[in-house]
Amino acid sequence: MNIEKKAPFRGVPEQELALTATVEGALPDWLAGDLLRTCPAVFRRGQWEARHWFDALGMLYQFRVGGGAVSYHQRLMDTEASRAVREGNVTHTSFGTPTERSLFSRLLSPVPASTDNVNVNVVALGGDRVALTESPHQWVVDPDTLALTARVHYEDAQGALGMIAHPHYDFARDRVVSLGMRLGRRTQVVLYEHAPSSRERRVVGAIDVRRLPYLHSFGLTPRHAVVIGHPFDVSPLALLASNRGFIDHFVWRPEQGTRLWLIDRQTGAVRQHSAPAGFVFHVVNAFEDAEQTCIDVALFPDPGIIERLRTEQLATRGFPELEPPIVRWTMRAGVEAAESEVLLARGFELPALSYRKRSGQRHQVAFGVRIRANGGALGGALVRLDLESGERTFDEQGFVFGEPTFVGRPGATVEDDGVLLSVGAHVSASRSAMVVLDARTLEQRTWAEVPLPIPLGFHGSFFRA
Numbered sequence: 001m002n003i004e005k006k007a008p009f010r011g012v013p014e015q016e017l018a019l020t021a022t023v024e025g026a027l028p029d030w031l032a033g034d035l036l037r038t039c040p041a042v043f044r045r046g047q048w049e050a051r052h053w054f055d056a057l058g059m060l061y062q063f064r065v066g067g068g069a070v071s072y073h074q075r076l077m078d079t080e081a082s083r084a085v086r087e088g089n090v091t092h093t094s095f096g097t098p099t100e101r102s103l104f105s106r107l108l109s110p111v112p113a114s115t116d117n118v119n120v121n122v123v124a125l126g127g128d129r130v131a132l133t134e135s136p137h138q139w140v141v142d143p144d145t146l147a148l149t150a151r152v153h154y155e156d157a158q159g160a161l162g163m164i165a166h167p168h169y170d171f172a173r174d175r176v177v178s179l180g181m182r183l184g185r186r187t188q189v190v191l192y193e194h195a196p197s198s199r200e201r202r203v204v205g206a207i208d209v210r211r212l213p214y215l216h217s218f219g220l221t222p223r224h225a226v227v228i229g230h231p232f233d234v235s236p237l238a239l240l241a242s243n244r245g246f247i248d249h250f251v252w253r254p255e256q257g258t259r260l261w262l263i264d265r266q267t268g269a270v271r272q273h274s275a276p277a278g279f280v281f282h283v284v285n286a287f288e289d290a291e292q293t294c295i296d297v298a299l300f301p302d303p304g305i306i307e308r309l310r311t312e313q314l315a316t317r318g319f320p321e322l323e324p325p326i327v328r329w330t331m332r333a334g335v336e337a338a339e340s341e342v343l344l345a346r347g348f349e350l351p352a353l354s355y356r357k358r359s360g361q362r363h364q365v366a367f368g369v370r371i372r373a374n375g376g377a378l379g380g381a382l383v384r385l386d387l388e389s390g391e392r393t394f395d396e397q398g399f400v401f402g403e404p405t406f407v408g409r410p411g412a413t414v415e416d417d418g419v420l421l422s423v424g425a426h427v428s429a430s431r432s433a434m435v436v437l438d439a440r441t442l443e444q445r446t447w448a449e450v451p452l453p454i455p456l457g458f459h460g461s462f463f464r465a
Helices: 080-087 103-108 304-308 311-317
Strands: 016-020 022-025 033-042 057-066 069-076 121-125 128-132 138-141 148-151 168-170 175-182 188-194 202-208 224-229 232-234 258-264 270-275 279-289 292-300 326-332 335-344 349-352 365-374 377-386 390-394 399-401 405-408 418-426 432-438 444-450 460-464
Touching: 033 121, 033 418, 057 080, 057 418, 069 444, 121 460, 175 224, 188 224, 202 224, 202 258, 202 270, 224 279, 224 292, 258 326, 270 326, 279 349, 279 365, 304 311, 377 399, 377 418, 405 460
Parallel strands: 270 335
Antiparallel strands: 016 069, 022 444, 033 057, 033 460, 057 069, 121 128, 128 138, 138 148, 168 175, 175 188, 188 202, 224 258, 258 270, 279 292, 292 326, 326 335, 349 365, 365 377, 377 390, 399 418, 405 418, 418 432, 432 444
């Protein structure tokens, strides 16, 4: 069954498309800029087929807001990976799709080329808008044409670090902070930082590991980076000379429990804590509480969600429910076991918060999306979690929404003074929309609709005009 005929993945996007959205309601007069996002869009081309949602060829799409109007623009990514698919010569690694290297090629070059299919996230790195995936490759995006214009080249001695697609930005120090993976005889998880416009990474600290956990995001406070070593990991040697997808080498070992590493951002010293076995894609936030370090996560009981996102499963069983509990782990020096507290039992994924005001600081409000199937019909809601007053939700009949993005009102002094932006697509009609919600009440302020289905995607950013 072709996954591109199933909600929320319908339609093969055109190479490039630009149009004007139909706007209902009033846009805030201070809201001007671009909501730029990625999505996996092309699942099949010729003899090639993506075996996992994460492997579909990427598309960039953008809602541009200004002057009371909203325009829409989309463009497929032109990468080395997409060109290899067009030419029928796929030799780069993918998340969960086998490569096509011959035995001779694998013996000659045991380490396969990493994918540059940057379909996971778009962030600001200095003056550049940069598309990311979980590999050493990043691409600069033209803000007007959405073309990928240049690879990001790091001018340092760190080599081809496999970088995650969720870097943090430290506003107080004006530094980009992120994680990289260094494979070899000495396998390490590396914490690095650099100035936003610099392409020279400085290593802050490193964790030596015998088995590498799958890392998608991490927590950052002014004092520590918090790295989650859930027991879904791999021996680096297993990755050599293989045609299997990257994630297909990982093994779930719940008896090991979860390791929580705290890297001191001043000294690079590492200390370790433990927590029950679980699986985390996304961190809500991390912060210091006196002598304690806390991290809030969307916690799955195991990595079964990865299997449910394989295209065969999506085509036959439909999209899985996404409502993992929101859990807080609290770590104290000298106490190995972290304390666990469930903040919201029926939680959400793709979390967001008032990042400029609350990243690395204690927060009260967080946002996310909850996706579920009611009677076989896919649906969902945007969620606002207030740790004092509870949750609010927003939904629209027939629509499935993606990651929410908080945009603060200029001059705001409280964390939820602003709007929440999210893109949703109708599960059966050729309709998609960017919705603008009051971040405090989740009341709809604006609905900007375009007459086409936009595939459900992962992450992106709002770039102010």
